[in-house]
Amino acid sequence: MKLRINIVDAFTEERFKGNSAAVIISEKWLPEALMQSIAIENNLSETAYLVKADDDSYAIRWFSPITEIDFCGHATLASASVIFSDNPEITEIIFSAKAVGKMIITKKDDGYIQMNFPNRKPHVPENIPVELLNGLSIKPSEVLLNEQAYFAVYEHESDVRNVTQSKEDLQQLAPYDVVVTAPGKEYDFVSRYFWPANGGDEDPVTGSIHTGLAPYWAEQLGKKQLLAYQASKRGGVLSCRVTEDRVYISGKAVHYLEGFINI
Template sequence: MRLALYQVDAFTNQRFRGNAAAVVPLASWLDDALMLQIAQENNLSETAFLLELAPGHYHIRWFSPLTEIDFCGHATLASAYVIFMLQPELPEIRFSTGAVGDLTVSRTGDWLQMSFPKRLALPVSEVPPALLQGLGAAPLQVLRSDQAWFAIYADAATVVALTPDMQQLKQLGPWDVVVTAPGAGFVPAGQDVEHQASQYDFIGRYFWPANGGDEDPVTGSIHAGLAPYWAGHLGKNQLLAYQASTRGGVLRLEISGERVLVSGQVVLYLKGEIEVG
């Protein structure tokens, strides 16, 4: 059986940056074990599988090389890019998911805007030792959402300098770990200081050794929790964020009632066919 496969770089306008995702449109669902094998063979943060339910309406599922994932932003962005490329007449795309309800994606110029439910992170009364030992540098505050532990730091330099112990963080599964700080003074490596300094409201990094890999290049889903947190602390509903992995990625964010609008750009890297079954 031959299946189409697309690989795109999400949350970037530069090839080989952002977060790479594979997108596999299907005529019917494959066996779960086979979808996991395809994701393992692709060896990317996520592979998205799409099943069309009606014009512009798809069921989407996401697999990391380790397991099926409840919610993935960058592979949703990648999937919408592929669908809009194949069906440019569509005004909007709706994705049905198992864990987070329906997600919609629309076009705003050369950016794609996703509508996510808020996934708030709340303070915790007890911080697991594995989190503190795994991060090495003590955070100012620790919270937790349904998806991850949130470690809040005072400055971007501390976040960028972290060298986590992944064996410690792996013990925190099924939760992942996001570290974040204000973006003041932050400049991505290789970019012009005068042009870039302080343009980002906040930065973050994301570690998920229990569910996918050591560090995720750009994590759209976690910004459904990061955006409300920083909107409250900074007193603004529109934010610009940077995920400070080695590949790096830019996200435009907006709080809209109980939804978080997460926007990004996408660059196509590959389109082809795979042989399975």
């Protein structure tokens, strides 16, 4: 069996930047073990799998090289970019995922793809795990938590760029990952994302965590429209708009590869 595969660099206008995702669209779900094996072979942050429904919407699932992921923004952007490229006459797609629900994806005139996600604003946790504090080389000024990750908040962008992780400690926080963040100089806020328990050392650009970052910084900065930068080695830019119950995250994507895999 041959499966079409696309690899797309998401949240960037420059090839070899942003975060790469593989996209596979099939008529029905592949076996879970096979989806995981393909994700391991691809060795990208995520491989997205999509199945088209009768109403022309798409069910979507995401797999890292380690496990299935509940929610992935950059692979959603990559998937939408592939579908829009294949169908230039359409400007809106509906995706659905078990943990996130319905997501309306819109192609904008300026080349951005806008994704409509739930607002997942973080809260103050009851306890701050010692593994979190031991796992970061710089002590944060504040710690928060949402469904996905612990938020280590810093006062300065330089702290976010310079902090290092102890993978052995942060792995103990599973199923939660860790995002470090601070106000930015050129951007409204910056971040980095560590996920040794679920995907690897550091994710290049993480769209999903901005459903928590954007509401937090919108409140801190007193603005609903924000421009964010994820300060990984590859780097990525995310435009965010916050409402009471939704976060609209927009980005661009660059297509890198189209081909077939043999199963």
